[in-house]
Amino acid sequence: MRPERRLKRRNGGGGFGRPVKTQARYGGQEVALPTKRKDLNLEIIGSNLSEAIEELHGLRDRASNGELTEAGLQVGLAHAYHHLNFAWHIRHVSTAQYAKLTKAQFDRWGRYPSDFDN
Numbered sequence: 001m002r003p004e005r006r007l008k009r010r011n012g013g014g015g016f017g018r019p020v021k022t023q024a025r026y027g028g029q030e031v032a033l034p035t036k037r038k039d040l041n042l043e044i045i046g047s048n049l050s051e052a053i054e055e056l057h058g059l060r061d062r063a064s065n066g067e068l069t070e071a072g073l074q075v076g077l078a079h080a081y082h083h084l085n086f087a088w089h090i091r092h093v094s095t096a097q098y099a100k101l102t103k104a105q106f107d108r109w110g111r112y113p114s115d116f117d118n
Contacts, residue, residue: 038092045087052083082110089113 059076062068089109090098 040091041093041095041098044090044093044095044098048083048087048090052080052087055080055083081112085110085112088116 055076059068059073059080062072086109
């Protein structure tokens with residue numbers, strides 16, 4: 001199921017009013033989202049998603065051709081996961097900060113997001 005956002009409004013649900021609570025549905029589970037939002041850095045998110053997709057397409061192609069090994073699968077999935085994790089962690093990071101990425105940030109942002117373990 002595609003995640004959907006629902007906004008509750010102070011004026012009883014009409015088309016006008018200020019959003020007071022945001023929720024999303026993901027896999028049948030309702031997840032509370034912060035009401036104060038920061039802008040997403042769509043350029044960096046998109047770049048990391050493209051890297052993950054490219055890697056997954058390559059894995060699929062090698063599997064279809066009978067050329068995929070277990071080691072290749074492990075390396076390829078680790079690379080794809082890294083970019084998916086990165087896309088989440090850097091979603092609110094400015095391009096200027098991203099350009100000055102430290103080794104510690106690279107390591108931390110490449111890990112599975114702890115806030116997904118609800």
